[in-house]
Amino acid sequence: MLGPVLLAAARSDGIRRLVSAAPVTRPVVDRFVAGEHLDQAARTVRDLTGRGLEVTLDHLGEDVTDPSEALRTRDAYLALAEVLSQGGFGERAEMSVKLSAFGQALPGGHDIALANVRPVVEAAAAAGTTVTLDMEDHTTVDSTLAILAELRGDFPQTGAVVQSYLFRTEEDCRALAGEGSRVRLVKGAYKEPAEVAHQDKREVDRAYVRCLKILMAGQGYPMIGSHDPRMVAITQELAHRFGRKPDEYEFQMLYGIREAEQERLVATGNRMRVYVPYGTDWYGYFMRRLAERPANLAFFLRSLATR
Numbered sequence: 001m002l003g004p005v006l007l008a009a010a011r012s013d014g015i016r017r018l019v020s021a022a023p024v025t026r027p028v029v030d031r032f033v034a035g036e037h038l039d040q041a042a043r044t045v046r047d048l049t050g051r052g053l054e055v056t057l058d059h060l061g062e063d064v065t066d067p068s069e070a071l072r073t074r075d076a077y078l079a080l081a082e083v084l085s086q087g088g089f090g091e092r093a094e095m096s097v098k099l100s101a102f103g104q105a106l107p108g109g110h111d112i113a114l115a116n117v118r119p120v121v122e123a124a125a126a127a128g129t130t131v132t133l134d135m136e137d138h139t140t141v142d143s144t145l146a147i148l149a150e151l152r153g154d155f156p157q158t159g160a161v162v163q164s165y166l167f168r169t170e171e172d173c174r175a176l177a178g179e180g181s182r183v184r185l186v187k188g189a190y191k192e193p194a195e196v197a198h199q200d201k202r203e204v205d206r207a208y209v210r211c212l213k214i215l216m217a218g219q220g221y222p223m224i225g226s227h228d229p230r231m232v233a234i235t236q237e238l239a240h241r242f243g244r245k246p247d248e249y250e251f252q253m254l255y256g257i258r259e260a261e262q263e264r265l266v267a268t269g270n271r272m273r274v275y276v277p278y279g280t281d282w283y284g285y286f287m288r289r290l291a292e293r294p295a296n297l298a299f300f301l302r303s304l305a306t307r
């Protein structure tokens with residue numbers, strides 16, 4: 001019930017100021033965010049990869065309204081690529097980007113985002129790794145998939161995200177299930193209208209399973225971005241049915257969520273990649289995590305109450 005309210009709040013500047021200033025917010029944010037600075041993120045990468053997990057790093061930020069901010073995003077990712085290159089993590093540490101942080105919503109934003117993200121994808125390739133384009137609200141999907149197609153011309157390993165709550169996504173999965181493609185399947189984290197997206201959670205789950213079947217039956221590399229035990233079990237059944245070995249797909253979960261399950265999957269021979277956000281602009285990301293799960297919100301409210 002509260003989910004849509006929190007998702008609307010995720011885009012409100014007033015509420016952003018209020019939540020960011022609350023003294024109790026920081027420790028709760030720390031549960032989901034690896035730190036504000038690159039060296040803290042690097043420490044987390046070393047820790048997780050040391051325990052057999054893989055990572056994808058997200059420099060927090062989205063919806064930039066000024067071309068100079070978009071350049072700052074590019075530069076932050078170039079610094080990250082440099083650290084990953086020096087660490088020699090190879091494909092165990094990749095990067096996730098939100099194109100709205102690279103200027104996608106500015107006038108002429110499609111070309112601006114492409115121009116800003118291309119050097120990051122080049123730097124990732126030079127570091128022996130790759131980039132996955134996160135998916136944001138439905139108005140950005142066509143532009144993001146077109147940028148993906150451009151980038152894949154030179155860097156075929158560039159990854160995409162598809163969201164099962166959107167009606168269009170089964171079709172997108174078919175188009176993206178070919179050889180060499182890397183696709184992260186998620187349920188979707190934004191507030192979307194009924195004209196474009198399933199509103200009922202059970203429908204979103206059913207659509208997730210249909211998309212999963214398309215990707216697992218295809219020739220690409222599926223990345224299962226979900227904490228849902230049912231989706232993990234169905235993935236394993238489908239891997240068996242379609243003869244995929246454990247290194248021919250991977251599970252992905254968010255930093256700080258179901259850590260014991262992340263370790264269990266690695267211990268049982270699966271590839272498990274943790275999505276690690278870091279940086280100062282954590283507000284939108286944090287609010288989407290609260291909206292997803294009443295228990296996350298309860299945790300936040302409990303810390304307010306016990307102060």
Ligand code: FDA
Pocket residue numbers: 133134135136161163184186187188189190225226227228229252253254257258274275292293
């Ligand atoms: P869902 O919220 O449907 O919950 C299903 C079940 O999973 C629960 O009943 C419970 O059993 C278990 N579970 C879920 N959360 C739990 C928790 N905190 N603790 C214990 N159990 C829990 N979205 C997007 O729109 N664009 C994107 O680019 C991405 N990127 C992305 C990357 C990665 C690696 C992940 C894991 C997720 C995303 N998402 C995303 C977010 C995604 O769309 C979705 O909002 C969340 O993953 C929540 O959906 P789930 O499938 O995890 O479970």
